[in-house]
Amino acid sequence: MTASGAFGGQTVEATRRTATARLASAGIDSAELDARLLAGAAFGLDLTGLIAAGTRIVTHDEAAVLEDFLRRRIVGEPVARILGVKEFWGLTLQLSPATLVPRPDTETVVELALEACRGQHHMMKQRQIVDVGTGSGAILLALLSEFPDATGVGTDISFEALQTARNNAVALGLNSRARFVACNYMTALAGAFDLIVSNPPYIRSAEIGGLDPEVRQYDPPAALDGGTDGLDAYRAIVPEAARLLAAGGTLVVEAGYGQSGPIAALMSASGLTADLPPKADLAGIPRAVAGRKLPR
Template identity: 45%
Template sequence: MDPRFRDTFGPELSIGKAVEIMTASFAQVGYSTPGLDARLLLADIAGVKRIEFIVAPERPVGADWQRLTEAAERRLAGEPVARLIGSWEFWSLPFALDASTLVPRPETETVVEAVLAAIDRSSGRDASLRILDLGTGCGAILVALLSELPNAFGIGVDRELGAARLAQANAERNRVAKRAAFIAGDWATAIVGNFDVVVSNPPYVASGAIATLDPEVRCHDPPLALDGGPDGLCAYRSIIADLPRLLAREGTAAFEVGAGQAEAVVALVEGANLRPAIRRDLAGRDRVVLGLPSVRQDTPNKPCDEMRREKHLA
């Protein structure tokens, strides 16, 4: 047991004191959200409700103190909170996780925002859309889109059977399972048909850069979901090469990209005869590359200002 917890954790420990101790310990090792981490662990392990942290901080941890101690030690050793509690929130929706999936990250919500913005400018959210999510992982992007598009149907594909099964469970958990299907496959090789939306957050870390990633990612995310090949672009080449047969005439493609990759993915999108656009995340980084129809019937050369890049768009 870590000495920071050994002398203080026990069944009589109050939740307020537990938060104080864990927050101080997590802050000492440099975690960016130590207080939130502490509260999430208590909520998951001891069933503490959010309001109890405010109105009942004297409540004892009780019989769950040993499990809490183990979780606090594992967090202190670098294991992400999402892995410890086995779930995470994305687009204000809950998603179960396992070892076969990435932890959905806030910046990935930019993909959802970009797709919805494109739909708002074209068919509208009530249209009967077909969505394809390649590399679906826990299903976060597809489930989030289906939650906003009441008449859409989506297919999620992942190379890991376990991930596809977990995504199906997450669709059920978020009440969109009747409009979703999940399969295991190698990108789009087994997929036939035209889709109004093709989305992907593929592996995009260059193989040689994986060793430089933050330990929380490098040591706990599945390598298959990180490794994008020698230059990080292998998955993009494979997926974008299939867009001419996958994407409906007025369809939209959207890809999350890593740092410094937007220009290369833009070139691939242009090679597929689509009109590229780039959307930045809240940190101001190029996060999503879209492939839009070459000719738009509504506003041919006037993409939304927030997505405009004149050097890329006609």
């Protein structure tokens, strides 16, 4: 069936319903939401626009774009990868093959970072933030949007990821307060920082093959694989953070299932104090862990 034949003569509303049925028949659990997002992108319409234009006939070109989107979704490509964008903390972020798709669980890092900063004396001066392994820049840009006087550095070993993060900073009007550095973790940084955040790779190597295909096949492997026990990145990040944090500064990292205790132990061994409990995700899993560098 040609692209025009698939939806030939259908209205926007009928096409959306047809797309939903096709995704559902392919076993896509979120068929209705995915169809709405893909149809909206193919037609250049938001939700309100889809409703308002419901009786309009879909053009041949629009049908062709939607047909391509549906084909890709049916074989397992995530909607965010198809559209090339994902919302995080209310910000629309561009993606690339070198970046993870930002997930709601990672918003716990932002939430715990905000809690750690409330009422702290160093909050009164211009805050210096580091986002280690910044990817799309999600955590850094979310925090810069919350702290209008802060500046930040995003590090990554991928030049493509750094360009994506830089593009997002420009699009969000945050580029004057953000810079991006190519290095492994924080090896190129010096100075004293008030807040260091990270969503490092934490999946155990042996578990990569069992991940959801949407993650295993489309997220960059280097952003997933945390080594034999999933803690390799933390062993590198925590001591470096303890060295680079200003007195009173805080490290906040995302953790995998069952990892909050070992990460807290690594922080304690490096002289960081856990004066805030881990932040749980919607499933109740401790997802963000914080450690503070106390003044000597």
